[in-house]
Amino acid sequence: MKTILSFILILLTSSVSAQSYFYIKGKVVDDSTRLPLEGASVLCQNTTKGTITNKEGEFRMELPAGGHNLVITYTGYETESVRISSSQDNSNELNIILKKKEKKLEEVVIQASTEVKDGWTKYGKQLSDYFIGSTPFAKQCSIENPDVLKFYFSRKRNVLKVKAEEPVVVMNYALGYRISYQLDSFIYDYNTKFSAYAGVAFYTELDSTAEQKTVWLKNREKAYQGSRLHFMRCYYDSTLADNGFVIEHIFNDTITAKPRIRSLENPYDSAVYVLVDSVDKEINLFGKYRIVYTLQPMEKEYLIANKYPLSAKEQLSTLELLNGFVITENGFFYEQHEVINSGYWAWKNLADQLPYDYWPED
Template sequence: MKKSVFLACLVCFVSVLQAQNFPILGKVVDSTSGQALSKASVFCQNTTFGTITNNEGLFYMNLPNGGYDLVISYTGYEKKLLRISNTQPQKDTLLFVLAPQDNSMAEVAVVASNEVADGWNKYGKFFSDNFIGTTPNAAHCTILNPEALRFFYTKKRNRLRVTAKEDITIINNALGYSIRYQLDSFSYDYNTKISQFTGYPLFEEMDTTEDVKKTWVSNRAKTYLGSRLHFMRSMYDSIITDEGFTVEKMNDDPKSTKGSNIENLYDSSFYFVDSSGVSVGWDGRYRIGYRKVLPDKKFLQEFRLPANASVQVTLLDIADGFVIEQNGYFYEQYDVINSGYWAWKKLAELLPYNYEYE
């Protein structure tokens, strides 16, 4: 009898675990021959979840519920990107057909461009400040292979562009992560003073002593509080105010700093919950405040703000709403532009989507 009860409990436990995760099975093949591509890189960007394909080009991952960008890449081939979620209908096997990369135009572009021969020596610190950041955490980050970076400066457009010959590896000793970053592009416009970069990070937990691990846990928690990830998860769970956030709708005039509090953040006219996640129908400019943690002194100094400022402030410019999933992942991310505190916190403050606050 006891054995039967134990087996029944075990079945229930396994069922609960399966309900909290969803499987992804896929195959990666060459577009011309249809042959399997072995050891192709497969990972969910901005997470610790990654693997490679076997000799048959197959891969399998079991992911916690939520949304992810699945990145498939193979040397000499164009990468594939697919948005996946436990809320989507599950297919038996996903097929990824990779096309060989056409490098002919890229080679012509390089010849015609203004590549800086000693780019890292000239622009390395500037790149790091705008890519990794200038926060206290950033001071503990190191790019292990800077020789992979290529720097291009266009005098006519007064613009710096940075690409990478291979994945760059960043060690974040403040948070305890090794990050493999597939950099698509980085650009800085000296006229507008706007930097933009796109790419795909894969996190790996670093190993160390128990005392250092405790420091990393504490640093991650401090980094999480008030972050965009924290905000999105709070929005998903309908606990924005409880978590210390405030939201104001800004005036339409882009030069105006006036805004009005949103009385009901979960009004059904712009907040909608269904099986695919939480849809937030915001449009325009919004001011996000976070009151439970003071703004970093370095931020106040860099932006010449009052030393007694007590609120972290971020401005959002939203084109057409967004959808949030359980783990804080949201889309469409390119339609949500942030400036202010969140923009100041760059790669050195990035936490994976599978991070759990503790």
């Protein structure tokens, strides 16, 4: 897969709000012929921003300032993705070169696994609980096209795997979004109770009455407060304490070998918090950290499911950092696969997640 990472980024400020934006433009062509691909989808991952290419294979988009993954798809071609950021600047357009998919037998990725023909009937609830979630908002969500899902189960390893032949459509009536999710993989290990999924989400706002819109805005605000997106933006802005966040380092005592917790007194120490360029921030933390959000309690359903006292006053999540990571101003961070959630954040799956272009109203 080839991608020429050169692009035009034009910064501007919206006249409607103080939110800043930047433009990108580019061209999508065939790998072998170099002919333009008309109608290719150009989506900004985990946002409501997307477009398609014109007859010349060209596209132009306005994006909120910060970092994004641009995902380019075209029927019969391999998907391509490009990381972009408003901190970058160049005078050339973004050139995307797509390769045709090779005709081959289905990959033997799921060895010793058997496809379950009536998988949705048997395992649909399991998938929904760990992909969409089991929160109050999740009860207002539904998968509209379960027929695109393929379920595989390994009896030897007691592991469920799910793949999708085309994007999974999730209607989120709690937050007011139609989510098109390109599900690359979902796994659930019945032995360890571990679950994980990977893919690309694209959000579309649902039509609504003014009354319904008010409800959705309130629910979005609730989903945002204390979320990982909220945390990342506050870390970027150096406003963690002001917004109720506390970072605590979890480490093993060298004498007792038992886990201990110590508050990270200054998360903005120069050894930890580094300016990568004029905009992006690098966070040099490694290991396990407990993230405490003091302004809202955890939801009752989570406390009951985990046998925690209903009197618990704070939200508790854990970040396991395999490496340092970089945060951009909209809360986008990378490398995302090196940041592992557990605790309250891990309970908040697709039903409670917001696009990167969501910002609370003032």
